[in-house]
Amino acid sequence: MSWKYDTVDSIAASSAKCPNCSANIFFNEKIGKLVCSFCGGIYEPQTLAPTGSIANRDTGEAGDEENNKQEFICDSCGATVVTDDNTSATFCAFCGSATLIQRRLRREFRPDLIIPFKISKEDAINNYREWVKTHRGVPKAFREEATLEKITGFYVPFWLIDAECSTVITGEGMKRINSDTAERYNIKRTVDFKMKRVPFDGCKKISNLLMEAIEPFDYSELVPYNDMFLPGFYAQRYDTSALDMLDLISIRFNSYAMNLVKKFSASEYSSVTVRARGSHAGDFSQLYALLPVWFLNINYKGLNYSIAVNGQTGETSGNLPVNKRAVFWHSLLKAGKIALTYILFMLLISVPISYFIFKPLGWPYVTASMLVINVILAGIGPFVYGPFVAARYHRNKNEESVTLDQAPDMEEYIDYQSKINMENNDMFVKYTNKTTEAEEIDPLLMPKGGARNPMYLLFKFILRR
Numbered sequence: 001m002s003w004k005y006d007t008v009d010s011i012a013a014s015s016a017k018c019p020n021c022s023a024n025i026f027f028n029e030k031i032g033k034l035v036c037s038f039c040g041g042i043y044e045p046q047t048l049a050p051t052g053s054i055a056n057r058d059t060g061e062a063g064d065e066e067n068n069k070q071e072f073i074c075d076s077c078g079a080t081v082v083t084d085d086n087t088s089a090t091f092c093a094f095c096g097s098a099t100l101i102q103r104r105l106r107r108e109f110r111p112d113l114i115i116p117f118k119i120s121k122e123d124a125i126n127n128y129r130e131w132v133k134t135h136r137g138v139p140k141a142f143r144e145e146a147t148l149e150k151i152t153g154f155y156v157p158f159w160l161i162d163a164e165c166s167t168v169i170t171g172e173g174m175k176r177i178n179s180d181t182a183e184r185y186n187i188k189r190t191v192d193f194k195m196k197r198v199p200f201d202g203c204k205k206i207s208n209l210l211m212e213a214i215e216p217f218d219y220s221e222l223v224p225y226n227d228m229f230l231p232g233f234y235a236q237r238y239d240t241s242a243l244d245m246l247d248l249i250s251i252r253f254n255s256y257a258m259n260l261v262k263k264f265s266a267s268e269y270s271s272v273t274v275r276a277r278g279s280h281a282g283d284f285s286q287l288y289a290l291l292p293v294w295f296l297n298i299n300y301k302g303l304n305y306s307i308a309v310n311g312q313t314g315e316t317s318g319n320l321p322v323n324k325r326a327v328f329w330h331s332l333l334k335a336g337k338i339a340l341t342y343i344l345f346m347l348l349i350s351v352p353i354s355y356f357i358f359k360p361l362g363w364p365y366v367t368a369s370m371l372v373i374n375v376i377l378a379g380i381g382p383f384v385y386g387p388f389v390a391a392r393y394h395r396n397k398n399e400e401s402v403t404l405d406q407a408p409d410m411e412e413y414i415d416y417q418s419k420i421n422m423e424n425n426d427m428f429v430k431y432t433n434k435t436t437e438a439e440e441i442d443p444l445l446m447p448k449g450g451a452r453n454p455m456y457l458l459f460k461f462i463l464r465r
Ligand SMILES: [Zn+2]
Pocket: 018, 019, 020, 021, 022, 023, 036, 037, 038, 039, 040, 041
């Protein structure tokens, strides 16, 4: 965690040589390491000690043993698909163009591993139909009238990346001793853990978000690549190396490391303030795998919607049109139900109060007192159910207008076989008499200016609702 940037700059400026292949290596500020774009070596800036490698693949000419494959190049968008000799492409799966140029395989095509298709074309279509039903905000006409233009089975090139991650958080904790004394601690926690086979698609034409949305794949079915899996399907050769994707890779690994902060247990404290957190990932390594995906192109009112179905698990996701008005009315209906429940509760409660409390107390006008109680309850009503309505509305709006699923949680890719190292270096500082000094803060929401930032306070206020 403690490299110095001035050292780094001077190394980069004098262009250090790669210890492995002697090419020039440069500092990559995203991962904080020196990277050789020639051989893929990754090095510690100060010591040049190797810390993993994301080797660049040799994409030399196709050899004789690859004579059983051909490729099609799209004349309009430039996409290339690889097929076996007996599978021909009649349209481009990416832009729909029918002008495809067929030729012998020119460049090498050698993935390490493959997960064969398990979901049939019919199953993929059925999964899509079931999935689209689960999105209430989608216009009915889309569900019933949109035409499934094309469905293509694709082996998508993925880099499966392993990395060592570490997270540090520091802050302040308070332990309440009695009503006016507390112990103050400086909190410092470190967690080192390993992530395994996090997938990144190496194809520019395929949306990373769409691929994340149909994760995870079941890696227990990864087998060494073999040409016999290819017939009947298309395959894409990678056009983005893992080195080209270091930015994306480091963003995802860092967000995993940050998510781990949420799992820090600090329950021994009555309150915790997080001051700083940091994370880094290193010791990268990669595997090159082809993973099966069905792509559905759906045409609706002149627009194209892309849906992906995981060809192994059947998980479906994609972009759908959203009818904002339907989402609004649906939320309003739910809000109405909450308000109605409250009114019913109000009417019911006013009867026993009038009969059994007010009447014995000498206020015999049951109807009048019921009316008074109802007026009062109606007045405070919005304050009682308002927050519920607001929360429901926000949840519905998000659920129904986002149709692309999120990538799976980090649990999916934590390597439980290697050690997860947690260090706790909390230190007692002093006794204090202000027990309310520190506030509990979700560190992931902490803006600049910390807990005093007005936006933060507002955000917290809204989230608490
Ligand atoms: Zn090198």
